[in-house]
Amino acid sequence: MPLRFEEVNIWFYPFSKLKKNERKKLIRIVEIAEYKKGEIIYKEGAPPDYFYLLLKGRVRITSKYEDGRDKEIEIIKKGTPFGMISVFTDEPHSVTTTACDDSLVLKIEKNRFKSFLKKSPQLALDFSQILSKRVKKSINSPKKIFRSLSIGIFSIDNFYSVFDYTRQLSRALLNETSKRIIVVELAKKNDFLLPKELNKKIKYTSLNTDLSEDKLLSFMFEEEGICYLLLNIEEYLNDTFSNIADFLSENYHFILFLINFPLSNDFIRLLDIVNQLHIIIVNADKEKLEPLFTYMSPGLKFSTDKVKLIIDEQINYKDSVNFNLQFVYGTLPKDKDAYLMFMRRIARDLGEKRLGLVLGSGGAYGFVHIGVLEILEEYGIPIDMVCGSSMGSFIASLWALGYNTKEIKEIVEMFCKKIIFLPILGLSLPRRGLFKAKKLEIILHSIFGDRTFYDLKHSLKIVAFNFLTRKETIIQEGYIYKAVAASCAMPGIFEPIIFKGDILLDGGVLSPLPTEVMVNHNINKIIAVNVTPSPSEINRIYNRERFNILDFIFGSIESMQQEFVKKAQDIADIVIHPNLESLTWTEFNKLPQFIERGKKATLERIADIIKLVND
Numbered sequence: 001m002p003l004r005f006e007e008v009n010i011w012f013y014p015f016s017k018l019k020k021n022e023r024k025k026l027i028r029i030v031e032i033a034e035y036k037k038g039e040i041i042y043k044e045g046a047p048p049d050y051f052y053l054l055l056k057g058r059v060r061i062t063s064k065y066e067d068g069r070d071k072e073i074e075i076i077k078k079g080t081p082f083g084m085i086s087v088f089t090d091e092p093h094s095v096t097t098t099a100c101d102d103s104l105v106l107k108i109e110k111n112r113f114k115s116f117l118k119k120s121p122q123l124a125l126d127f128s129q130i131l132s133k134r135v136k137k138s139i140n141s142p143k144k145i146f147r148s149l150s151i152g153i154f155s156i157d158n159f160y161s162v163f164d165y166t167r168q169l170s171r172a173l174l175n176e177t178s179k180r181i182i183v184v185e186l187a188k189k190n191d192f193l194l195p196k197e198l199n200k201k202i203k204y205t206s207l208n209t210d211l212s213e214d215k216l217l218s219f220m221f222e223e224e225g226i227c228y229l230l231l232n233i234e235e236y237l238n239d240t241f242s243n244i245a246d247f248l249s250e251n252y253h254f255i256l257f258l259i260n261f262p263l264s265n266d267f268i269r270l271l272d273i274v275n276q277l278h279i280i281i282v283n284a285d286k287e288k289l290e291p292l293f294t295y296m297s298p299g300l301k302f303s304t305d306k307v308k309l310i311i312d313e314q315i316n317y318k319d320s321v322n323f324n325l326q327f328v329y330g331t332l333p334k335d336k337d338a339y340l341m342f343m344r345r346i347a348r349d350l351g352e353k354r355l356g357l358v359l360g361s362g363g364a365y366g367f368v369h370i371g372v373l374e375i376l377e378e379y380g381i382p383i384d385m386v387c388g389s390s391m392g393s394f395i396a397s398l399w400a401l402g403y404n405t406k407e408i409k410e411i412v413e414m415f416c417k418k419i420i421f422l423p424i425l426g427l428s429l430p431r432r433g434l435f436k437a438k439k440l441e442i443i444l445h446s447i448f449g450d451r452t453f454y455d456l457k458h459s460l461k462i463v464a465f466n467f468l469t470r471k472e473t474i475i476q477e478g479y480i481y482k483a484v485a486a487s488c489a490m491p492g493i494f495e496p497i498i499f500k501g502d503i504l505l506d507g508g509v510l511s512p513l514p515t516e517v518m519v520n521h522n523i524n525k526i527i528a529v530n531v532t533p534s535p536s537e538i539n540r541i542y543n544r545e546r547f548n549i550l551d552f553i554f555g556s557i558e559s560m561q562q563e564f565v566k567k568a569q570d571i572a573d574i575v576i577h578p579n580l581e582s583l584t585w586t587e588f589n590k591l592p593q594f595i596e597r598g599k600k601a602t603l604e605r606i607a608d609i610i611k612l613v614n615d
Contacts, residue, residue: 009055009519009567009570009571010027010030010032010053010055010106011023011516011519012053012055012078012079012519013079013126013519013520013522014123014126014127014130015053015123016516016519016520017122017123017126017520018120018123022120022123025116025119026116029108029109029112029113029116030106030107030108031050031106031107031108031109032055032104032105032106032107033104033105033106033107034102034103034104034105035057035099035102035103035104035105036099036102037099037100037101037102038098038099039098039099040096040097040098041059041097041098041099041105042083042093042096042097043093043096044062044063044064044092044093044094044095044096045092045093046092046093047086047092047093048083048086048087048089048090048091048092048093048110049109049110050083050087050107050108050109050110050113051081051083051084051087051107051108051110051113052081052082052083052097052105052106052107053079053080053081053082053105053106054076054077054078054079054080054081054082054103054104054105054106055078055079055103055104055105055106056078056103056104057078057099057100057101057102057103057104058075058076058077058078058099058100058101058103059075059076059080059082059097059098059099059100059103059105060072060074060075060097060098060099060100061073061074061075061076061082061095061096061097061146062095062096062097062098063094063095063096063137063142063143064096064142065142070096071142071143071144073095073143073144073145073146074146074147075100076146077524077615079519079524081127081130082097083097084127084130084131084134085131085134085136087110087113087114088114088131089136094136094137094143095137095143095146129275129305129306132275133147133148133149133275134146134147134148135147135148135249135250144250144251145180145249145250145251145252145253147253148248148249148250148252148253148254148255149253149254149255149275149276149350150245150248150249150254150255150257150273150274150275150276151169151254151255151256151257151274151275151276151277151278151350152257152259152270152271152274152276152277152278153165153166153169153256153257153258153259153277153278153280154259154277154278154279154280155279155280155281155282156263156279156281158280158282158283159193159260160193161280161282162193162258162259162260162280163193163194163197163258165278165280165310165332165343166183166256166258167183167197168339168340168343169256169343169346169347170183170226170254170256171224171226171343172340172343172344172346172347173254173347173350173351174225174226175344175347176344176347176348176351176353177253177254177347177351177353179253179254179351180227180251180252180253180254181225181226181227181252181253181254181255181256182220182226182227182228182229182248182251182252182254182255182256183226183227183228183229183256183258184228184229184230184231184248184255184256184257184258185228185229185230185231185257185258185260186231186233186237186257186258186259186260186261187230187231187232187233187260187261188232188233188234188260188261189232190204190232191260192204192230192260193258193260194228194230194258195230198223198228200223202221202228202230203218203219203230204219204230204231204232205219205229205230205231205232206231206232206233206234207231207232207233207234207237207240207241207244208234208240211240211243211244213247216229216244216247227252231244233261237269237270237273241273242273245273254350254351257270257274271306271307274306275306276305276306276307276308276350277306277307277308278308278310278329279307279308279309279310280310280332281309281310281311281312281315282312282315282332283312283315307327308327308329308330309327309328309329310329310330310331310332311328311330311331311332312331312332312334313331313332313333313334314334315331329346330342330345330346331454338457344382345384345458345459348382348384349384352522352524353524353525354384354385354522354523354524354525355381355382355383355384355385355523355524355525355526355527355612355613356383356384356385356386356387356518356521356523356525356526356527357372357373357376357383357385357386357387357396357527357528357529358386358387358388358392358513358514358515358517358518358526358527358528358529358568358572359372359386359387359388359389359392359393359395359396359529360388360389360390360392360508360512360513360514360528360529360530360531360532360565361389361390361391361392361506361507361508361511361512361513361531361532362390362391362392362508362512362531362532362533362585363390363391363490363585363586364391364583364584364585364586364587364588364590364594365391365531365532365533365580365583365585365594366390366391366392366394366395366531367391367395367412367591367594367595367598368529368531368578368580368594368595368597368598368601369388369391369392369395369396369529369531369598370395370405370408370409370412370591370594370595370598371578371594371595371596371597371598371599371600371601371602372529372576372598372599372601372602373395373399373405373408374405374595374598374599375598375599375602375603375606376602376609377404377405379606379609379610381609381610381613382613383399383458384458384459384523385458385459385460385461385518385521385523386399386400386458386459386460386461387460387461387462387463387514387517387518388460388461388462388463388487388507388514389462389463389487389506389507389508389511389512389513389514390487390488390490390506390507390508390512391488392529392531393462393463393483393484393487393488393507394412394415394444394484394487394488395408395412396460396462397448397460397462397480397483397484398411398412398447399458400456400457400458400459400460401448401451401455401456401457401480402456402457402458409591409595411447412591413591414447415443415447416588416589416591418443418446419443419588440485440488440489440494440497441481441482441485441497444481444482444484444485444488445481447481448479448480448481448484449481450479451479451480451481452477452478452479452480453476453477453478453480453483455480456480459521460476461474461475461476461514461517461521462474462475462476462483462484462486462487462507463475463487463507463511463514463517464483464486464487464489464497464499464504464505464506464507465491465504465505465506465507465508465509465510465511466502466503466504467496467502467503467504467505468502468503469502471510472507472510472511472514473502473504474517475487475499478499478500482497482499483499485497486499486504486505486507487504487506487507488506489504489505489506490505490506490508491505491506491509494506508532510564511564511568512530512532512564512565512568513528513530513532513564513565513568513569513572514568515528515568515569515571515572516568516571518571519571525573525612525613526571526572526573526574527572527573527574527575527576527609527612528568528569528571528572528574528575528576529575529576529577529578529598530565530568530569530575530576530577531577531578531580532565533580573612574605574608574609574612576598576601576602576605577601578597578598578600578601579597579600579601580597583597
């Protein structure tokens, strides 16, 4: 029996960025195919036929040696496109793909796919960036790398910060991915940093030298699992450099170009070659930074996917320097442990190993999230991004600010005492809601103060419902207390929150479990905590003789949420759903019971979570 589209989530990146009308057009040309474990999807040497995207399961990528033996290149996971190189080049497939598990694959006939991209320029650009990371098999040799990523690392005037960043990033990448990594220092006038910092004599070569692959290999050396190469670029980056970059991409998963020369036209040439350019800014000297911003002018159409600003945490964002905050990738902490954690996060991002935690909406039910976080903290589960809706946004924000679960528990106890007295302190005329928005904002401001998203220790996304557009809104800038208030403003109970001209309400209206937000932000592994009771649970939870107006409002929203939750759970890799029986959403005085339910449900899935992290 064929699968229906509504039974399968096909909206992985970059398809997740399509508009509603574009999605409808895409569905007309898509096929969903099921492959059993061990079944071949396509063979090496076969003519290109389809574009493929893995929806569920795992696929093994292999290539053959001349003697016919198979070489395993990579295991790809859900959300990964494959078969693209052959589609765009019309050349035979350079690898064989085989289902490791029972798998679901999205397929689009190649000509239809190309035609669709012509009508969707942004999607074509997104796929070209994905394609730039893929490596074609060399002639007469098996394909060695499926996906290669090259990163330029640069600073205006502090090249030692570039060295430290490059060194720590290469180590973090090795620890997180166990893949092949090379650091290539580009310098002029033979003024290299690596020999001095590593306290080692290292041979270097020049771009003006006639370099064969064997000769280039003779200049490389390895230390602690990381390869190094010194290149004297003389006057400018010439075609030899492009050839070297191509060779390296066929042999290394990650190529880190340590750029040890001043800003010049080579900066633009380098952008054509690297997949990302990390620019480290350690001071806010406007005079020194202005040339950089000139290169990053709108006319050059730099993409935030390519250029990443890494800014020292001591720089004030409100400074006179005109930072384009869309390009800010992260802030470098001064504390050593925090610095290493930051590098680990960057490495997990680049290695496509990011783990996202989604905390769902549900009034006091949302307190189970504390128990979930407590177990994840105890087992050292690395969380790279957290996303929350309604009460989930409150707990998510506290964690993203760096509080541990013991501190979160204490803050929530204080919150519960205040929220219980809200009916007395904050009753309003029921024109927009029973309780005043201002009172909710005051309570949350007493907890979060004037901290903004730039004060966060971890990536955070908060979901609210935009009443004017009737769509979800992702809040990721501004005051945290305001964002949480918007996400928690349940319709009919609280007045809406006015946020940057929008009228915002509870994020649980449309996104009680916002897993799709994670997909849209390229999170590769998703744990979702669903605290919305199922219909059978609702019948057992409520005492039918004790319904009140709040139960009617919340219960109506719960009913609408059921279909949203079902689709959201299909996107997640692991769903944690605690037993909510004997507890109701208004029992803010039962915090310990909610936390224990969260801990118990997480412990039941901890083996699966550890497997997901290590897979």
